[in-house]
Structure formats: structure tokens, C-alpha cells
Ligand code: ADP
């Protein structure tokens with residue numbers, strides 16, 4: 001088989017939900033996508049078009065009704081939950097619209113949450129401090145999330161998503177709770193980190209303007225993924 005450099009491959013991914021009033025609601029129809037290592041991709045679509053569903057399937061948080069997902073060449077569609085959790089924790093970082101930081105923990109503690117199952121805690125703490133410095137939060141290490149601005153909380157969430165050096169960063173409307181300026185600077189940060197951390201980034205957003213700032217812009221339309 002020819003080797004290719006794709007980090008993520010979706011093959012004929014379809015997803016339907018059973019509707020409460022009977023019948024099926026088809027959300028994704030035969031979605032195919034090949035993502036090269038180091039790419040940045042923006043996916044747009046109106047509310048309800050299936051953006052979160054698609055991202056959750058890419059991130060192994062949800063399963064497709066049919067189709068296959070290859071992560072770094074490995075078909076993860078058939079992995080059991082234990083192996084799936086290992087892949088998810090080590091290879092995939094998530095950022096959501098809501099930061100999901102733990103309110104009772106400090107910034108530094110929040111960033112270290114994904115490392116609790118890792119063996120190498122000391123080097124992770126060094127990395128956490130470096131990344132927090134990188135995003136301008138060195139003076140906030142001991143703050144609790146409630147004391148931060150919305151943009152600062154999302155920067156903490158981005159650092160937390162990168163702490164285990166994932167190959168793939170999936171961001172679901174990460175700018176959804178920010179104003180325009182905050183949204184632009186979060187996308188600036190993602191693009192810079194893509195270069196520095198060599199993390200492939202897929203961001204979904206309802207903003208075509210933000211999606212077009214990524215290396216490649218795609219749109220979900222009627223369950224299908226279309227190049228913009
Ligand atoms: P988006 O993120 O683009 O707003 P979603 O992926 O959240 O869209 O949802 C796509 C469609 O699937 C919506 O019509 C939504 O109502 C439906 N949907 C999402 N999750 C479920 C579920 N667990 N059960 C039934 N329908 C769902």
C-alpha cells in the first residue's frame with residue numbers, strides 16, 4: 001500500500017440519529033476527508049448542520065453510523081473503549097466553545113488535568129509553564145478561572161488541549177463566547193501554535209470569515225462536506 005502523510009482520514013462517514021417521533025434524522029452523508037499532517041482546516045456550516053457531530057466523530061467522542069476513521073493510518077473505528085481512550089488522551093486535544101475549566105482548580109492545575117494519567121509529570125509541569133508563558137499567562141498561574149477574562153480562559157483551554165503534545169487539535173466553535181477581537185486573536189494563536197507545535201488543527205465555526213483564516217476552508221452543506 002502506498003504510504004501517504006495523512007494524519008486523519010474519514011471514509012464514507014455517515015451519521016443518523018433516531019428521531020423521538022420515529023424515523024431517522026440523517027446528519028452526515030458519506031463524508032470523505034483526508035487531512036495531511038500539519039494542516040489547518042476550518043469547517044463552517046449553519047447551526048444544526050452537523051459540525052459538532054462531525055468533530056466528535058473525528059475525536060472518537062461519538063461513533064459514526066457507518067464508515068471508517070483512520071488516525072495516523074490506524075483504523076480506530078473498531079477499537080474498544082479502553083484503547084480508544086488511550087488514543088484520545090495521547091493523540092487528540094479538544095477545545096470547546098465553553099472552556100470547561102474546573103472552577104476550584106488554578107490555571108496551572110487545570111492545564112495539568114490531562115497529564116494525571118501520564119507517567120512523566122515533572123516534564124509536563126515544565127511544559128505547562130512554558131506554554132502558559134507562551135500565551136501570556138505567566139502572571140495568572142495561581143488564578144482560578146472565575147478571575148480570568150473570557151479570552152484568557154480560552155487560552156488556558158488551548159494550553160490544556162496541547163499539554164500532551166497531541167498530533168491533532170479539534171476545536172468546536174472555540175471563539176463562540178468571545179467578541180470579534182477576542183475571536184481573531186484566538187485564531188491568531190491557533191495558527192501560531194500550529195507552526196510551533198506542529199499540531200494539525202481542525203476548527204469548526206459558524207463564521208466563514210474565521211474558517212477562511214485557516215489553511216483550508218470546508219463547509220458542511222446538507223450532510224456533505226464541500227471544499228470552499
Ligand atoms: P452543529 O454543531 O452544526 O450546530 P450538531 O452536530 O450539534 O450541529 O447537530 C446536528 C443535528 O443533529 C441537529 O439537527 C441536532 O438537533 C441533531 N442532533 C445532535 N445530537 C443529537 C442526538 N444525540 N440525538 C438526536 N439528534 C441529535
Ligand code: MG
Nearest residue numbers: 051052053172
Ligand atoms: Mg455545534
